[in-house]
Amino acid sequence: MCNIFPFIMKLPGPQQEIFRNQKELEAFVKEEIREHKKSRQQAKPRDLIDAYLDKIDEESKNSEEIFNERNLITVVNDLFIAGTETTALTLRWAFLxxxxxxxxxEKCWKEINKVAGTDALPRMDLRSSMPYVEAVLHEVQRVSNIIPFGVGHYTTHDITINNYHVPKKTFVLLNLTSVLNDPEQWKSPGEFRPEHFLDEEGCFQKPEAFLPFSAGPRACLGESLAKTELFLFFTCLLQKFQFVWPDPLSKPDLDPLYKLLFIPKPYKVVVRKRVGA
Incomplete structure (x- = not known):
């Protein structure tokens, strides 16, 4: 709609705050790139920005280059968004x-204490020793399905699928909701069951139908960052605190608010410090 009627972008409303925030984020990223250009050493990348700048130099003579500063700004912006808002939403779902x-x-808490103890905080290298916690986090992502259409894709060439012709550069969205709730892939798709991700021996397993970060080589750029953040925040908080629904006469509402993302309805929580934490 905004592409057809660009003047809509200038109308007053809450979208203007989004535009201002986006401009502030882009200005911050541009300043970081400028600082990296001043201090970087060729072929000795310190982080993603350095590595991307090296690639820009490497591809500078390529007439069809895709590595350029504009795309670098977009990539870093995407990382900020993918690694913050979606992670925060998933954690809100997790504690709900x-x-x-x-x-x-309680099962998660016992496993965290058994593996990490009560004194030291959980670490990423302990992740493989917590199969139940891993299963719970994956099941939370499956049932919450916060990005129902995943990351947008474009077709790179003409293709025919089931007699439907899809031209090159067609914008494609994946229906992840159907995949994450397919009864042929999940024993009880409508239920919250961490056992979906555990084998008969209690070891963690990830079915091929688990695609909360979209699919293919161009899946969510922030997947690795999000997984790390989810595990550390979730385990560190559960190790020290118990999360209790404040109203004993009601139950948490697990139905989402249907927006661009599936977000939990606002809720209150009682947080109790664990004994000995």
Missing amino acids: YMMAFPDVQ
Whole structure:
């Protein structure tokens, strides 16, 4: 709609705050890139920006270059968004489900204490030793399905699928909701069951139908960052605190607000410090 009627972008409303925030973020990223250009050493990247700048130099003579400063700004912006808002939303869902299923919360707490203890904070290298926690986090992502259409794609060439012709450069969205709730892939797709990600011996397993970050080589850029943040925030908080639904006469509402993302409805929580934490 905004592409057809560009003047809509200038109308007053809450979208103007989004535009201002985007400009501030882009200005911050541009300043970081300028600082990196001043201090970087060729072929000795310190981070993503340095590595991308090296690639820009390498591809500078390529007439069809895709590595340029404009795309670098976009990539870093995407990382900020993918690594913050979606992670925060998933954690909100996670603690809502922990209150809805206190037995699951207690199992997670016991596994965290068994592996990491009560004194030291959980670390990423302990992740493989916590199969139940891993299963819970993956099941939260499956049932919350915060990005129902995943990351947008374009077709790179003409293709025919089931007699439907799809031209080159067609914008494609994946229906991740159908994949994450397919009864042929999940035993009880409508239920919250961490066992979907555990084999008969209690070891973690990830079915091929688990695609919350979209699919293909151009899936969500922030997937690795999001997984790290989710594990560390979730385990560190559960290790020290118990999350309790404040109203014993009601149950948590697990139905989402249907917006661009599937977000949990606002809720209150009672946080109790664990004994000995």
